Amino acid sequence: MTWMEFMQVDFPALATAILAALICGVLGNFLVLRRQSLMGDAISHAVLPGIVVGFIVAGSRSTLPMMGGAVGAAVLAGVLIELVRRFGQIEPGAAMGVVFTVMFALGVVLLEQAAAHSVDLDADCVLYGQLEDILWFEASGWWSLFDREALSGLPRELTTLAVLALVTFALLGLFYKEIKITTFDAGLASALGIPAQAFHYGLILFVSLAAIASFEAVGSILVIAMLICPAATARLITDRYGAQLMLSGLFGVGSAVFGYVAAGFVPGWFGADWALSSSGMMAVVSGVFFGIALVAGPRYGVLATRVFRAAPVPRPETI
Numbered sequence: 073m074t075w076m077e078f079m080q081v082d083f084p085a086l087a088t089a090i091l092a093a094l095i096c097g098v099l100g101n102f103l104v105l106r107r108q109s110l111m112g113d114a115i116s117h118a119v120l121p122g123i124v125v126g127f128i129v130a131g132s133r134s135t136l137p138m139m140g141g142a143v144g145a146a147v148l149a150g151v152l153i154e155l156v157r158r159f160g161q162i163e164p165g166a167a168m169g170v171v172f173t174v175m176f177a178l179g180v181v182l183l184e185q186a187a188a189h190s191v192d193l194d195a196d197c198v199l200y201g202q203l204e205d206i207l208w209f210e211a212s213g214w215w216s217l218f219d220r221e222a223l224s225g226l227p228r229e230l231t232t233l234a235v236l237a238l239v240t241f242a243l244l245g246l247f248y249k250e251i252k253i254t255t256f257d258a259g260l261a262s263a264l265g266i267p268a269q270a271f272h273y274g275l276i277l278f279v280s281l282a283a284i285a286s287f288e289a290v291g292s293i294l295v296i297a298m299l300i301c302p303a304a305t306a307r308l309i310t311d312r313y314g315a316q317l318m319l320s321g322l323f324g325v326g327s328a329v330f331g332y333v334a335a336g337f338v339p340g341w342f343g344a345d346w347a348l349s350s351s352g353m354m355a356v357v358s359g360v361f362f363g364i365a366l367v368a369g370p371r372y373g374v375l376a377t378r379v380f381r382a383a384p385v386p387r388p389e390t391i
Contacts, residue, residue, distance in 0.1 A: 075213050075214065076211065076212050076213055079208065079211035079212070079213060079214065079216060080207060080208050080209055080211050081207060082332075082336070083208065083211070084206045084207060084208040084211075084226070084227050084230055085203045085204065085206045085207075085332070085350065086328070086329070086332050087230055088203065088206050088227070088229050088230045088233060088289045088290070089203060089289070089290055089294075089328040089331075089332060089350065089351075089354060090325050090328045090329065091230070091233035091234060091236075091237050092233055092282075092285070092286035092289060092290050092294065092295070092298065092328070093294070093298045093302070093324035093325060093327055093328040093354065093358075094237065094321050094324050094325055094328075095233065095236060095237050095240055095282045095285075095286070096112075096282050096283075096286060096295060096298035096299045096302075096324065097298050097299075097302035097303065097320045097321050097323060097324025097325075098240075098241075098244070098317055098320055098321050098324070099240070099275070099278060099279050099282055099299065100112060100298065100299040100300055100301075100302060100303035100320065101303040101306070101316055101317055101320050102251070102255055102275050103275075103279065103299060103300070103303070104300065104303040104304055104307055105255050105256070105303075105307075106255060109299075109300050109304075110165050110168050110169070111168065111276070111279070112279060112283075112295075112296060112299030112300060113168075113172065113296050113299075113300075114149065114153070114168040114169075114171065114172035115146055115149070115172075115276070115279055115280050115283050116283040116287070116292050116295045116296050116299070117172040117173070117175065117176035117179075117292065118145055118146060118148075118149035118171065118172045118175040118176065119142040119143075119145045119146050119149075119280065119283055119284055119287065120145070120175065120176050120178075120179025120180070120287075120292070121141075121145050121175055121176075121178045121179040121182055122140075122141035122142040122143070122144050122145025122146070122148075123138055123141055123142045123145070123179070123284070123287060123288075124141075124179050124182040124183055125141045125145075125182065126138040126139075126140060126141030126142065127141075128182070129141070138284065138288070139281075139284055142280070142283075142284040142287070143280060143281075143284070145175065146276075146280040146284075148175075149171055149172065149175055150276065152171045152175075153167045153168050153171045154167075156170055156171060201286075201287070201288065201289050201290040201291030201294065201351045202288065202289065202291075203289060203290060203332075203350045203351060204350065206227045206229055206230065206289060207227065208222075208225060208226060208227060208230075209225065210222040210224070210225030210226075211225075229285075229288060229289040232285050233285050233286065233289070236281060236282065236285050240278055240282070243278075244317075247271070250266050250271060251271060251275075252313055253266060254266060254268045254271040254272065258272075279299070282295075282299075283295050283299075286298075290351045290354070291351045293351055293352060293355050294351040294352075294354050294355050296355075297327075297354070297355035297358045297359070298324055298327070298354075298355075298358065301323070301327070301355075301358035301359060301361065301362050302319075302320040302321070302323035302324040302327065302358060302361075303316070303320045304362055305319070305320070305323050305358075305361050305362045305365045306319035306320040306323060307372075308362075308365040308366060308369040308371065308372045308373060309365055309369050309370065309371055309372075310371060311371065323358065323361050324358070326357070326361065327354050327355075327357045327358035327361060328354050330354075330357045331350065331351075331353040331354030331355070331356065331357040331358075332350050332353070332354065334348070334353045334356075334357065335347055335348040335349060335350040335352070335353035335354075336348075336350060
């Protein structure tokens with residue numbers, strides 16, 4: 073494979089996967105720390121009918137209709153979850169489970185309607201994404217990264233995730249202390265004059281945007297895996313807030329890189345003429361990372377707590 077072939081075929085797909093895994097991996101920390109991990113699963117499933125409706129209305133994969141429909145579906149899901157929880161008098165996890173499964177099923181039904189309108193959207197795209205179809209034909213080598221004309225031809229999925237990554241990490245840096253306080257003690261944050269509810273809904277909004285931006289490229293399986301696995305893996309290794317954010321980002325990027333290589337190249341090393349699902353392998357690798365941390369994590373791994381210590385050290389409430 074030449075450098076030009078790599079830049080045209082593998083680079084855009086790998087860069088898109090890395091950005092999706094990085095954004096979801098870092099944002100997933102706040103779901104894990106707030107004990108709202110199921111929220112990521114709910115959002116990534118509940119936005120499907122909105123995405124499909126956006127595709128049907130626009131008749132193509134335009135970004136704005138997709139974003140508009142998905143955000144509308146996410147808002148509707150939030151309202152329905154609260155209504156089910158309040159009037160059904162059931163715990164929040166059950167309410168989320170009811171709403172996101174029904175909305176995901178509705179989205180699958182609407183896929184048939186999308187097919188009837190000749191929109192290129194199917195179940196495989198929903199589950200696994202279309203990383204293999206993200207190509208950059210304008211690239212001719214590494215120098216294309218500095219060529220304005222070549223950059224204008226970057227795939228839409230990659231540019232959307234790049235912009236979202238810049239905005240997300242800029243806001244995380246700008247409101248670093250406020251997000252930390254509202255994550256661990258919303259009551260204290262409110263007493264200090266920090267709008268804890270606003271930060272909570274802001275987090276849900278950015279998790280929704282990350283799921284929407286990643287959905288078409290990598291599919292729902294990888295979105296769910298990246299929202300939870302990297303953060304949960306980092307949580308088994310450290311109690312430090314900043315370290316956990318960095319480690320989850322590294323685990324997300326590592327899952328994307330190793331999963332892509334394992335899916336696209338490893339079968340060929342053994343003489344096979346086929347490849348595996350890139351998104352599926354990335355999710356598998358993230359699970360492998362979690363399994364390793366669960367067993368051998370220096371802080372809360374099984375070996376650390378059961379072999380080298382007489383009794384587990386209780387986890388602190390705050391970092």
